[in-house]
Amino acid sequence: MQPIRTLTAHCSLSHNEAGLPLLTIDNAHARAEISLFGAHVLSYQRHGEPASLWLSDKAVLDGSKPIRGGIPLCWPWFGPAPERVGSGKPAHGFARTTLWSLDGVSDHEDGTLVHLSLGDTKSSHALWPHAFELELDVLIGKELSLVLTTRNTGTAPIVYNAALHTYLQISSPAAISVTGLGEPYLDKLTGQDEQQQGALTLCAAMDRIYRQPDAIVTVEDGDRSIRVVSGNHDSIVVWNPWQEGASAMADMSDDGYSTMFCVEAAITADAGVTVMPDEEHSFSTVII
Numbered sequence: 001m002q003p004i005r006t007l008t009a010h011c012s013l014s015h016n017e018a019g020l021p022l023l024t025i026d027n028a029h030a031r032a033e034i035s036l037f038g039a040h041v042l043s044y045q046r047h048g049e050p051a052s053l054w055l056s057d058k059a060v061l062d063g064s065k066p067i068r069g070g071i072p073l074c075w076p077w078f079g080p081a082p083e084r085v086g087s088g089k090p091a092h093g094f095a096r097t098t099l100w101s102l103d104g105v106s107d108h109e110d111g112t113l114v115h116l117s118l119g120d121t122k123s124s125h126a127l128w129p130h131a132f133e134l135e136l137d138v139l140i141g142k143e144l145s146l147v148l149t150t151r152n153t154g155t156a157p158i159v160y161n162a163a164l165h166t167y168l169q170i171s172s173p174a175a176i177s178v179t180g181l182g183e184p185y186l187d188k189l190t191g192q193d194e195q196q197q198g199a200l201t202l203c204a205a206m207d208r209i210y211r212q213p214d215a216i217v218t219v220e221d222g223d224r225s226i227r228v229v230s231g232n233h234d235s236i237v238v239w240n241p242w243q244e245g246a247s248a249m250a251d252m253s254d255d256g257y258s259t260m261f262c263v264e265a266a267i268t269a270d271a272g273v274t275v276m277p278d279e280e281h282s283f284s285t286v287i288i
Helices: 122-127 242-247
Strands: 002-008 011-015 021-026 030-035 040-046 101-108 111-119 132-141 144-152 158-160 162-164 167-169 176-179 184-187 192-195 206-210 216-221 224-231 235-240 260-267 273-275 280-287
Touching: 002 101, 011 101, 021 101, 021 111, 030 111, 030 132, 040 144, 144 158, 144 162, 144 273, 162 280, 216 260, 224 260, 260 280, 273 280
Parallel strands: none
Antiparallel strands: 002 011, 011 021, 021 030, 030 040, 101 111, 111 132, 132 144, 144 280, 158 273, 162 260, 167 260, 176 216, 184 192, 184 206, 206 235, 216 224, 224 280, 235 260
16 A cells, blocks of 8 residues: 555555555454545554454455445445436446545544545436535544435435445354344345345345344354444445355356445335435434
């Protein structure tokens, strides 16, 4: 990496080997890295503890494709583009494959706050013809907190879906037990609506949308407990591609599935969230 400059006592800006800007935060609580490409939190690790986030050892970090791992931002849609957006658009929107602006960094007693933003351009209008300001606030402290805010700067209502696509680092699938997801879910692998019975365990490929989650989802990983606290969302998505899925991905090792599990605060309802002109909507996730 090529250092550029120190921004605060605990945050520096550099370029990776491909020339993309990268923030490194190292304070009294934790260490983290954030790529300005996609406003993408790549890593977060509290001092003296295992890493909380998983990043693929084959992740592409040159800006040519989305980054596998960390916390990608899916916006202004989640998954395939909905009918209201039109066909032929990239999966999960364009926020995760766009270079964001760094608006500010500040150190506080409870951690380092990073403020990033993205506005509409001719390129974004070709995919989604709306005026907007998108802001991401990331607090790196004893907890990792992300707040994504959509502001409508146009004259007509906008509708969006989104996800904070969190890849958790786990010790092994056999060690995982998840509570707080609620009962009803859509199994995207079968297309069927199902009911969760007891704690969720991980023993096969999984892609589910839980529609009535608690505010706190707890992931037990052996002796370790990870809490995902979300707000202003309508669902929690859980995903693991398992061995066959991992083998089909160029940016994931064949055994990569065995050390990752996605637990994502999301807005997945078909109706999405409507944001009126001059109004805004935020949703959040906190990794504890």
